[in-house]
Amino acid sequence: MNAQRFLHTIDGISTWFGKAAAWLIIGLMALVCAEVFKRYILNMPTAWIFDASNMLYGTLFMLAGAYTLAQNGHVRGDFLYSSMPPRRQALLDLVLYIVFFLPGIAALVYAGWDYASISYRINEHSNVTADGPPVWQFKFMIPLAGALLLLQGAAEIARCIMCLQTGVWPSRLKDVSEIDVVEEQLAHSEHVDEEARRAAIEHAQNIEESARQRGMGGDLQR
Numbered sequence: 001m002n003a004q005r006f007l008h009t010i011d012g013i014s015t016w017f018g019k020a021a022a023w024l025i026i027g028l029m030a031l032v033c034a035e036v037f038k039r040y041i042l043n044m045p046t047a048w049i050f051d052a053s054n055m056l057y058g059t060l061f062m063l064a065g066a067y068t069l070a071q072n073g074h075v076r077g078d079f080l081y082s083s084m085p086p087r088r089q090a091l092l093d094l095v096l097y098i099v100f101f102l103p104g105i106a107a108l109v110y111a112g113w114d115y116a117s118i119s120y121r122i123n124e125h126s127n128v129t130a131d132g133p134p135v136w137q138f139k140f141m142i143p144l145a146g147a148l149l150l151l152q153g154a155a156e157i158a159r160c161i162m163c164l165q166t167g168v169w170p171s172r173l174k175d176v177s178e179i180d181v182v183e184e185q186l187a188h189s190e191h192v193d194e195e196a197r198r199a200a201i202e203h204a205q206n207i208e209e210s211a212r213q214r215g216m217g218g219d220l221q222r
Contacts, residue, residue: 003162004170010155011070011173017148018067021060028056048133051126055138062145066152071175090163097157105149112142 031052039045068074081089118124119136126132163169 003158007155007158007170008173010151014066014070014148014152015173015175018064018070021063021067024056024060028053028060031056047129047131048126051128051133051135055133055135058138059141062141063148065145066148069149069152069156070173072172085167086163086169087167090160090169094157094160094164097153097160101153102150105146105153109143109146109150112139112146116140116143 031049035046035049081092084092116136116139119139123134124136124139126135159170
């Protein structure tokens with residue numbers, strides 16, 4: 001129970017940062033809409049709009065990395081992986097995390113902090129335009145995103161070890177997903193009877209759960 005609470009706590013941290021960063025989409029949309037109005041209606045284009053939109057989207061992209069890892073949402077070539085039993089999946093993941101993930105993300109944090117620190121000391125501004133905005137605050141997102149990935153990576157390594165011990169993948173902190181869309185569509189359908197609706201929702205939930213538990217191999221053993 002303590003180990004599961006530890007995993008869910010780290011999942012919760014990654015989820016919080018990912019959802020907080022998602023609000024940047026609203027700012028980015030408002031920024032682009034305002035610029036379109038100014039550029040094409042008022043004929044008053046803004047020089048720094050390109051830099052600002054890049055920083056907003058870049059921040060969202062980087063801070064969502066740990067959240068995506070927490071939800072097991074990164075792209076995976078699982079043609080062979082999904083057919084493996086959970087312990088073999090866990091062993092493969094553990095090796096890849098130790099050999100590739102940890103050194104690469106640690107290097108990202110180290111180099112990113114140095115990169116951002118220099119930018120802060122010289123008060124770096126964008127050179128895309130003549131009077132570009134400061135960019136040092138954006139560059140600090142690099143080591144922050146790397147630190148969040150390292151933290152989530154520790155949880156994923158712990159999951160691998162627990163799966164090697166028990167033969168079952170530990171649960172993940174659940175979040176909203178496309179199953180909500182399926183349920184809403186079925187709830188408002190007049191052409192599907194109640195039994196078919198329940199069966200379709202259950203089937204969609206099973207598909208989602210299978211994806212969360214790292215492929216069909218783990219589900220078959222359970």
